[in-house]
Amino acid sequence: MLDLALKGRPRYWIWVSFLITMIIIGFICWMREHHVGAALTTGLSRDVSWGFHVGQLTFFVGVAASAVLVVLPYYFHNYKIFGRIAVIGEFLAVGCVLIAMLSVFVIMGQPSRVWNVILHPTPHSIIFWDMVVLITYLSLNLLCGWTILHAEKKSAPPPKWIKPFIYWAILWAPSIHTVTAFLYAGLPGRPHWMTALQAAHFLATAFAAGPSLLIILSMIIKKVSKFDPGQQAINKLAEIATYALIIHLFFIGLEFFTAFYSQIPDHMAALKYLYVGYEGHTGMVSWMAISTLLAFTGLLIFIFPPLRKWNVTKLIGALCIFFSIWMDKGFAFVVSGFIPNPFDKVTEAWIALNEFLVAAGVWSVGALVITVLYKIAITVKEKAVFDKYGHKQIVD
Amino acid sequence: MITRRDFLKISAFASLIGLGGSLSIEALEKKQGPQVLKDLKALKGKRWAMAIDTRKFKTQEDFDKVIKACHKAHNVPEIINPLHEVKWIWTEDYEHSFPGTAEHYISKEVKERKFLLLCNHCDNAPCTRVCPVKATFKREDGITMQDMHRCIGCKFCMAGCPYGARNYNFLPPRDYIKELNPEYPTRMLGVVEKCTFCNERIDRGLLPYCVEASEGKIIFGDLYDPNSEIRKVLAENIIIRRKVELGTQPMVFYII
Amino acid sequence: MYDGWKIILGLVVFVIIVTLPFTMSIGRDYVKPQPSIDTPEIQKMEKKQCIESKQYMRETHIKLLYSWKDYASREGKRVYIASDGKEYTISLQNTCMKCHSNKEKFCDECHNYVSVKPYCWDCHIEPKVGGLK
Numbered sequence: 001m002l003d004l005a006l007k008g009r010p011r012y013w014i015w016v017s018f019l020i021t022m023i024i025i026g027f028i029c030w031m032r033e034h035h036v037g038a039a040l041t042t043g044l045s046r047d048v049s050w051g052f053h054v055g056q057l058t059f060f061v062g063v064a065a066s067a068v069l070v071v072l073p074y075y076f077h078n079y080k081i082f083g084r085i086a087v088i089g090e091f092l093a094v095g096c097v098l099i100a101m102l103s104v105f106v107i108m109g110q111p112s113r114v115w116n117v118i119l120h121p122t123p124h125s126i127i128f129w130d131m132v133v134l135i136t137y138l139s140l141n142l143l144c145g146w147t148i149l150h151a152e153k154k155s156a157p158p159p160k161w162i163k164p165f166i167y168w169a170i171l172w173a174p175s176i177h178t179v180t181a182f183l184y185a186g187l188p189g190r191p192h193w194m195t196a197l198q199a200a201h202f203l204a205t206a207f208a209a210g211p212s213l214l215i216i217l218s219m220i221i222k223k224v225s226k227f228d229p230g231q232q233a234i235n236k237l238a239e240i241a242t243y244a245l246i247i248h249l250f251f252i253g254l255e256f257f258t259a260f261y262s263q264i265p266d267h268m269a270a271l272k273y274l275y276v277g278y279e280g281h282t283g284m285v286s287w288m289a290i291s292t293l294l295a296f297t298g299l300l301i302f303i304f305p306p307l308r309k310w311n312v313t314k315l316i317g318a319l320c321i322f323f324s325i326w327m328d329k330g331f332a333f334v335v336s337g338f339i340p341n342p343f344d345k346v347t348e349a350w351i352a353l354n355e356f357l358v359a360a361g362v363w364s365v366g367a368l369v370i371t372v373l374y375k376i377a378i379t380v381k382e383k384a385v386f387d388k389y390g391h392k393q394i395v396d
Numbered sequence: 397m398i399t400r401r402d403f404l405k406i407s408a409f410a411s412l413i414g415l416g417g418s419l420s421i422e423a424l425e426k427k428q429g430p431q432v433l434k435d436l437k438a439l440k441g442k443r444w445a446m447a448i449d450t451r452k453f454k455t456q457e458d459f460d461k462v463i464k465a466c467h468k469a470h471n472v473p474e475i476i477n478p479l480h481e482v483k484w485i486w487t488e489d490y491e492h493s494f495p496g497t498a499e500h501y502i503s504k505e506v507k508e509r510k511f512l513l514l515c516n517h518c519d520n521a522p523c524t525r526v527c528p529v530k531a532t533f534k535r536e537d538g539i540t541m542q543d544m545h546r547c548i549g550c551k552f553c554m555a556g557c558p559y560g561a562r563n564y565n566f567l568p569p570r571d572y573i574k575e576l577n578p579e580y581p582t583r584m585l586g587v588v589e590k591c592t593f594c595n596e597r598i599d600r601g602l603l604p605y606c607v608e609a610s611e612g613k614i615i616f617g618d619l620y621d622p623n624s625e626i627r628k629v630l631a632e633n634i635i636i637r638r639k640v641e642l643g644t645q646p647m648v649f650y651i652i
Numbered sequence: 653m654y655d656g657w658k659i660i661l662g663l664v665v666f667v668i669i670v671t672l673p674f675t676m677s678i679g680r681d682y683v684k685p686q687p688s689i690d691t692p693e694i695q696k697m698e699k700k701q702c703i704e705s706k707q708y709m710r711e712t713h714i715k716l717l718y719s720w721k722d723y724a725s726r727e728g729k730r731v732y733i734a735s736d737g738k739e740y741t742i743s744l745q746n747t748c749m750k751c752h753s754n755k756e757k758f759c760d761e762c763h764n765y766v767s768v769k770p771y772c773w774d775c776h777i778e779p780k781v782g783g784l785k
Contacts, residue, residue: 039566045479049554109549109586116529127528189558342560344495431733
């Protein structure tokens with residue numbers, strides 16, 4: 001089936017070349033960091049030792065986990081509406097897990113020693129488990145998506161042996177994000193991260209941002225190909241995203257209550273820093289204001305059925321939710337955990353250009369993998385006029 | 397510091413070893429192949445701890461002597477920018493050394509005192525818990541060791557440490573060392589380093605550089621030995637530690 | 653054969669890349685590496701022998717050093733008793749390089765020849781030419 005990715009219109013090749021260029025630029029920037037040091041090439045410091053890349057790990061693990069939202073209803077509850085986009089969700093997960101794993105890899109100061117994680121397995125370290133669950137989830141989604149698509153190509157039902165792997169992947173999705181939350185939630189000196197709500201909150205944000213991205217991608221697929229992922233499926237995703245977004249905003253409220261009713265300074269500090277500034281340091285306030293504004297715009301659009309169902313506002317709403325959560329979880333959440341530092345002083349952090357380009361290279365790797373997998377899936381699906389339930393899936 | 401009693405005990409033990417030394421080497425000769433052993437002179441302790449008598453540090457010079465002794469011997473780079481600096485032992489004022497527990501109405505003298513900060517060698521160290529490769533780990537004698545050969549530079553330990561004791565090499569360290577100590581290695585770009593309680597000296601029977609340079613202002617010893625000098629000074633003085641509420645059990649005590 | 657010329661071209665490129673290490677060294681002189689042990693410290697020795705036999709050191713010095721690094725920094729074991737019963741301190745800088753104070757003519761001689769770049773010296777300090785002061 002891989003050969004299907006080798007035939008495409010010029011715009012496909014322009015997009016692929018663009019991604020490859022970004023990967024090369026990212027790679028050069030990454031090499032540069034290891035040549036001159038992270039001082040000049042990242043926004044990190046002694047006090048804020050994790051930043052943008054770890055944020056990307058956190059965010060994209062979530063997007064990857066959200067594939068379960070189409071896989072679970074479809075395979076487990078036989079929810080037919082998601083029949084066509086299940087594979088789209090699975091392949092999105094593959095690309096996003098890859099982004100997540102590469103995002104951790106690029107923070108390593110000594111990348112050549114990364115095999116030490118396998119050579120000296122350390123079960124009491126969460127990074128070790130993160131590696132285990134991410135590699136497993138990547139393999140499961142690739143296996144399930146590929147096998148089912150292959151069966152579809154041959155117009156045959158999927159083989160029976162794939163079922164246990166699908167159920168395994170369903171169980172695994174929340175696990176990967178729980179492990180990601182455990183990276184943060186068990187550190188004694190970081191009160192902002194140390195909340196039992198962390199994993200649940202991560203899942204809520206993931207289930208809002210993931211479907212939003214899937215909506216955007218489905219609309220792009222519908223635009224650039226003859227394959228129609230299904231209007232009903234897209235609308236259902238928007239509904240799921242709405243509920244998840246509400247839960248996310250509710251959880252933010254819970255964090256505020258605990259911190260400010262208890263009046264424990266350590267728990268209030270980071271929240272103050274994010275939303276109003278802490279001891280005169282306001283570096284993140286406008287960033288979070290935009291994120292909050294986007295969240296409420298997205299909520300406003302998605303909570304009213306007509307706006308949620310109209311494609312123009314739907315797209316705007318999905319973009320708002322996606323970027324709102326990306327800004328929060330993909331950067332602000334990580335940096336604010338380091339504020340104040342262990343000496344009750346504030347060191348702020350930002351994203352360096354070099355760091356951003358490395359991240360862009362990492363996204364491009366994920367996007368390239370997703371592009372290639374989607375290209376294959378779409379080509380397969382374009383050849384079958386009707387889906388397995390007899391609905392037309394091709395728009396002429 | 398070793399008490400006189402300890403000194404006698406050690407020297408008695410050492411002389412015994414001296415007698416047995418030639419015998420043991422002969423015994424080893426019969427075994428095939430080489431052997432790797434601990435140095436017989438090594439200081440023996442179950443839980444190394446440090447008590448810093450903050451009353452005795454009076455002038456800037458008192459601090460400088462201690463810091464320089466450590467930093468010079470360990471080839472610690474001198475990076476001016478606080479964002480990327482590397483420090484194994486340094487000073488901080490009362491308020492910022494003990495955030496959350498610092499007393500506002502304590503005497504002006506204490507408030508203006510400086511405190512030597514370093515890795516606390518926590519008994520229950522979060523940094524060793526989070527390290528994915530065991531590059532940082534607990535030695536049997538309680539030292540939180542940092543194996544700079546193995547560190548992959550993921551910086552998880554820096555997020556894990558509640559004391560800001562860990563340093564990532566953001567800049568090529570050798571560019572910032574004025575005079576290299578040829579007896580000790582430097583570090584390289586992209587690894588994490590910190591105070592190691594001078595394990596290389598303890599293993600050879602010597603006290604840490606800072607203890608030696610402090611001339612009695614820092615007491616070092618085995619916390620689990622009820623007869624040790626450190627236990628005596630801890631029992632006889634008012635002591636505080638940094639962030640005890642986190643349950644990390646820091647092994648550096650401050651005499652107020 | 654479909655796309656026959658493409659396949660052949662691909663094969664040719666593959667063969668060229670794979671044989672590059674051999675073709676690149678055509679015309680180069682082979683200079684047999686001769687690591688020197690001529691340092692003042694070694695000259696002073698009565699019996700010019702390393703901690704273990706020459707053959708053993710030649711074959712397994714890197715394994716020995718690898719084990720040393722773990723013994724010293726992980727287990728606190730800093731005494732090495734050689735096969736002949738002699739005691740040495742486990743230290744690259746303070747034992748090995750005290751005698752072999754000519755890194756360029758000793759270590760690098762062979763390492764350059766076989767094109768290996770041990771990263772020891774990223775951290776460990778090599779002796780100054782003319783011995784450590």
